[in-house]
Amino acid sequence: MDTVICPQCGSVNPSENERCQWCLAPLHPVQDSGQEPFSVDLPDWLKDIEAPSPPPESTEEELPDWLLALRQEGESTSLEEPLQPESEPEGFLAPDLEGFLSLGKEKKETPIVPSSPPEPSESETFPSWVNQSEGLTHAPSAFEAVPTSQPEEGLPDWLKALREKEELLEGGTPIESGEESTPPTLAGVPPTLEVEKSPEWLTDLPSASTEDKGFEISEAALEEQEPESSAVNRAESLEGEPSAAVVPPFTEIPEDLTAWYEEEPVLFPEEQPPLTSTPPLSTDEETLSVESLDAEGEREEFPLGTPPFSEEEYAAWLDQLNLEETLIEEEVPPQVPAFIEEAPTETTLMSEGAVPPFIESELPQWLAETPTDESVEAAVAPTAELPEWLEAMRPVEAVAPLPAQESEEDARIETSGPLAGYQGVLPGEPEALRYSRPPVHAVRLNVSEKQRAYVALLESLVSAESAPISLRVQKPISTTSPVLRLAITLLLAAVLLLGLTSGTPISGLPSLFPAEAVAFATTANTLASVHPAPRVLVGVEVDAGFLPEIRTASVNVLSDLMRQNARLVFITTQSNASVLAITLAQQAAQQVPEYALSEQSLHLGYLAGEATGLAAFAHQPTIAVTTTWDGQVASNALPLLGITGLQDFDAILLVTDSGERARAWLEQVRPLFPERPLLIIASAQAAPYLAPYMQSGQVTGLISGLVGSMMYTRLTQKAGGENPALWSAYQMGSLTIALLILLGGLGSTLRAAFPASKTTSRR
């Protein structure tokens, strides 16, 4: 069945179809309209390019030196090693590249079996860019040197011109319909040989690229020189080579590049520059040459790679177009990708400095106005024609069209290594190594007058702060002279000794008793009425130095409690008071021999935490204190039997010399012990603190100091409780101190009242 290849998608359709069954594109646009199938999609400038180029004029005299060197090298290598196509690509190509090239190889094999219909499933396995390339290569099928069934009448004019030119190059062999689809060099080769020699998997592939035609052309050129059998073997060997003009999938057409092409003046066929002179084709490529002899016997190089895909150069598809034309003309070898290069050649180095023609629009006007022929000639060897100063002024990196939003790092072009020519490559060296030495700035400051004034003010402030300030010499505080102090001490000691030795008080013992003392004595001696063995918690918060003041009262009170068979539990929040408590208990027990002190009394010892410890003890006494002073379990002691809380005590007796400690007991213990009596034996210095609590009812009874002891003794009618010598000394000492205070106050008043007379007398 006759088939028609869709110019849009490249798929094979039955010949009777008017539109493609895959993309619905018209299948016979050429016959219908008489235009090129791709002329609708291509811009005008491309149409101009499609015009038949003039015969190649790039003789060896006109070619640049680097191209001549390459050709000479290629000739020498081709003569020595005619063909080594199979082993070289696999030796140095990366796996990715091999896979990439294998696709091209598959594409190359497909036109060998043109009758095999394309399988949609297989075409879907190709990348999109491959399909696009197929469509592109099939759409301008007129480029193909092997048009299968298209008659010459259907060919566009420009293709006709191309073929005519080709005929001229090949020795005037006309391209005829029917056999013109096959290159003349392959005319004598039966196509079935290629089909038989090709692998089966290659024959299933749907279509071929136009690059394959180039290989076929080259094969045909070889076959003209070799027997048919060798030509077939040669064709087989070439099948293993990577495609020379595989279009990279990510090639894009820069907008400005397209604009450049659009702005390029249309050249007449005789003025068309040879495509071999395009800088991208002749600079950044290294040819893996497959030498073959053309019809004229000249050695030509056919590159097996593609140019690097950089926006600075031509778009790959444009290269392909140029390549196709070049292949048709068998003049310019296809390009080899730059990443295949093992080392930069002289050609590469020369090309780096070349100014691509697409920047021509940015050249000065005088340079842009140069004749087109000259520019074409300059394109053949651009670096040789441009002056050095122009190259210095317009480096490639400076004039390369870069997006405005690209950063500096993205705009950097790799200049060396396998990624040479690529843009936006991540730097391989640290940023710090590329930093140059920071510029040196002048350290001299421009200070205005106002700033100078501020500086002067700041300096004055700082200097004033750091300047030593002479302190005002104050008069020393007048203290008692050692003689006066010693005199007062001796006087007081003498008075006290006199009172102690005399034993005769100045006045009689007090007969009026304060209410707190009466309440204290009454409560302490009536506890037996509440409980036959009253359980009394005794808190001893006294220092050893102040114990003599309250010793008499404390011993008398404790002895009275012992007489009532009270169970005494001693506790203290001072570390050294435990021993004092034991001493007081022992002295009191001496007055009550029948009292079993070790059984009826218990020393819980030191309670840590002061106010906090008291609060804990008030809430849970059995948990706050678990052991006794001598290490026994407190709960097993007789005085604590039946006691689970503070309310189980019948009374609390506090012996203290400090108002603060007494207040701690009143604040932490008394609220939890509101109904039971709280008795306090305090020193004289703590009495003022405790008087308000006494008047508020928070303290049941209070006796303080030596006077309180005397009163309690008189209230309880204890024989021998009174000490007249002590009382006499106390009275005499109190009067002496009072007199000394009055004298001191009077002297201070006189000194303050007569300061002038004192100064006068000194003078």
Add this chain to the structure above:
Amino acid sequence: MTDALWTLVAFLLTLAVLSYAIGDNPLFRIAIYTFVGVSAGYLAVVLIDHILIPKLIAPLGNSGASWGIVAIPWLLSLLLLARLVPRLSFLGTLPLAFLVGVGSAVIISGALFGTLFGQIQAAGLSFSPPQRESIGWIGGLILLFGTITTLLYFQFTARRTPGKPVTRPPWVEVAAKIGQAFIAITLGAFFAGVIQTSLTVLITRLDFILQFLKTLLP
């Protein structure tokens, strides 16, 4: 013999302390240092024997002790010891915060319920019918007046007048002066109590010396 020896030591130390009347001297310093050293050593022994061992060490061997009673004191103690290491001193803030927080709460609550409320109630009792006969209205009024004026003395806020120094209102100034008198009387009472205590202690020491000297005399 032992009592006589300790009595002699007490006599010598008493004389050494009283020697301060002629100024600072080595005898006074010896007595003071001896007192401070003995007190510190005694305190350490008491803390170890009555606090650390029964409350920190003994629970480790007590199988019936709860886990919290054993672990929490150890944890807080170790954290408190971390303050000895400068780098770990921040760990000691936890037990310190615990101590300060609990102590503050205890003291404040005790001051409120043990002192403030009780004293406010006592100020009102002076004017209650049952207490009228015991204290009387005059005493209650004096007590109330003294309390108010004393509080006004500590009133340090005043209205600012432009161009004039900041002064309290005149009636506040007068009340503050009266309150100042009450404060002076209170401080005098405290001072008198201190003098009486000191005098009593001095009398007992002199009496001790006399008794000791009497024992020495044939």
